[in-house]
Amino acid sequence: MMALDTVVKRYPDGHEALRGITLDIEDGELVFVxxxxxAGKSTLLRLMAGMERPTAGTVTINGQDINRLGPAALARLRCNIGLVFQxxxxxxxxxxxxxxxxxxxxxxLYGHELRRRVTAALEKVGLADQAKASPVTLSGGELQRLCIARAIVNRPSLVIADEPTGHLDQGYASAILDIFKSFHRAGITVVMATHDDTTISTLAGRILHLEDGQLGGDSETDSAEYAT
Amino acid sequence: MMAWLHQHASAARLTLRRLVHSPFANLLGVLVIAFALSLPAGLYRLINAATLLGHDALHDPRLTMFMASDADSAAVRAVWDALAVHSEVLEFRYISNTDALAELKANPALADVVGTLEHNPLPHTFIVRARDSSPAGLESLRKMVGSWNKVERVQMDGEWAKRLAALLGFFRHFTHGLAIVLAVALVFIVFNTVRQQVLSARDEIEVAHLIGATSRYIRRPFLYSGLLQGLMGAVLAFLLLQLGSHLFNEEVEPLGALFSLNLQLRPPTLEECLLLALVALALSWSAAFLSVSLTLKRLR
Structure with missing residues (x-):
């Protein structure tokens, strides 16, 4: 699915956000960053989503080295990745x-197929009855669910979420995590950045721990709740 | 193919939505574009009409011989005979002073003035076409016939046309310059309007870019916006030209009739309209492309 090989990301101001990250993510994995x-979580996610290119090293997504892709090909690659923003x-x-x-x-896409897929995505996140509403009328949790619906409407094989529960209270956060749980069960690869231990304890998956731009740990967690 | 068409239709709808969202700014831009197009186009048409007016006189110059007021029929006859056998004269026409006065009386605008005259002040006149219509040939003939008995004055009809042509040449250059300045103004207006649209759609562009839109996809509605402005400007410019022609003809045509001149602006032809639209579309598309490309580059 994805491979990073000694990836370095240095910004024009000289700040080195990532320093030699090497990792592989397999199809269907649930990964917490x-x-x-x-520490470099958001930068790592942006590289994984093809939104940025590494300063050194290679990022390969679905067999494609993003350094070798032109702007249009990179945009097409992003079409197949579902992105959820905080x-x-x-x-x-x-x-x-x-x-x-x-x-x-x-x-x-257009016409009937477009409407069908939008309805299906909104149903999946529980917003089908608010399809015609303005996002202004939605709560924080509903906005995040809409963001998730937009991320999965294209049926991506990879969903990347940056702190999806960051601004939400426990009730809303739990509902959002349930949605990600269902994606993982459906075989979608999910990469999620979080600094919330509750999120990790609720779901079973792989934890990539970043420290000052380097991979400080790569471990597995398990959850009794998830296993049931 | 259908998906491609649908994407274009979707971009067009988005363009219209943005147009409706800020109608005043867009309308102002369209108005300025229309003036920028119609002003040089109107001047060109005016100059072309004036050029046609002087064209005959320039390309078929004639001499007008005015006889002295005391010239009798014998003197007129002598000139007639001399012209008839002169090798340099291609053809000539005689207008008696009686015929000239009758022609003036026939003009309703002058009939009253002519009616107050106690005697006929007009001279007998010969209009002569020279075999050699070069300036030198005409000048030579003018000198010769001017020396004949009872010929008071000989006038070259092409003189005024030459002066008119020189004047029109100046105005043509002036209009070229004006057209270039206004074309730059048009580009600037579309550039600025599209830049404002890009900046106000910054969030939308960011989101589209993040979820996989190509630069071409993001640029498309803004290019449509530029084209739409150009097209609307061209249509309005066409209407302004029509209105200008109508007002000009209403005011100037009777004046031209006093001098037996056909001072009339014809309506713009289909070719002229198409040219106007093409120029407007090409300039506005280029301006929009430049604007959206530079502004997106800056935003990123």
Missing amino acids: TGRSG DHKLLFDRSVAENAALPLQIAG
Whole structure:
């Protein structure tokens, strides 16, 4: 699914966010990326999503080295990755359904198939009855669910989520984690950045711990709740 | 193919949505584009009409011989005979002072003035076409016939046309310059309008980029916006030209009739309209492309 080989990311101001990361992620894995603020979690996720290129080393997604891809090919690659952002990145002048439909429109889908997939995605996150509503009327948890619907509407094999429960209270966070749990069960690879221990204890998966831009730990966790 | 068409239709809908969202700014831009297009186009049409006016006189110059007021029929006859056998004269036409006065009386605008005259002040006149219409040939003939008995004055009809042509040449250059300045203004207006649209759609662009939109996909609605502005500007410019022609004809045509001149601006032809639209579309598309590319580069 994905391989990073001695990846370094250095920003123009000289700050080195990642320093020689090497790791592999297999199909269907559930991976947590943990670490303190500034450890490089978001940068790692951006590289995994093809939103940035490494300064050194290689990032291979679905067999494609992103350094060798042009801007258009990289954009097409991103079409097949579902992205969930902590700050949602939704368009508030469009309806819930229109927000969810955006990746499909970009991919060139239209008409009945587009409507069918949008409805299915909204049903999956429990927002089907609010398809015509404006995102302005949604709560924080609902906004995050809409963001997840937009991420999965294209049926991606990989979903990357950056602190998806970061701004949510326990109730909403639990509902969001249930959704990710269902994705994992359906065979989708999920990579999630979090600094919330509760999130990790709820789900069974692999933990990549980042420390100052380096991989400080690579372990497995298990959860009784998840196993049931 | 259908997906491609659908993406274009979707971009067009988004363009219209943005247009409706800020109608005042867009309308102002379209108005300025229309003026930028119609002003040089109108001037070109005016110059072309004036050029046609002087064209005949320039390409078929004639001499007008005015006889002295005391010239009798014998003197007129002598000139007639001399012209008839002159090798340098291709053809000539005689207008008696009686016929000239009758022609003036027939003009309703002058009939009253002519009616107050106690005697006919007009001279007998010969209009002569020279075999050699070069300036030197005409000048030679003018000198010769001017020396004949009872010929008071000989006028070269092409003189005013030459002066008009020189003046029109100047105005043509001026209009070229003006057209270039206004084309730059048009590019600047579309560039700025599209830049504002890109900046105000910053969030939307960021989201689209993050979830896999190509630069081409992101650029498309802004290019449509530029094209739409250009097209609307061209349509409005066409209407302004029509209105300008109508007002010009209404005011100037009666004036031209006093001098027996056909001072009339014809409506723009289909070719002219297409050229106007093509120029507007090419300039506005280029400006929009430049604007959206540079602004997106800056945003990233």
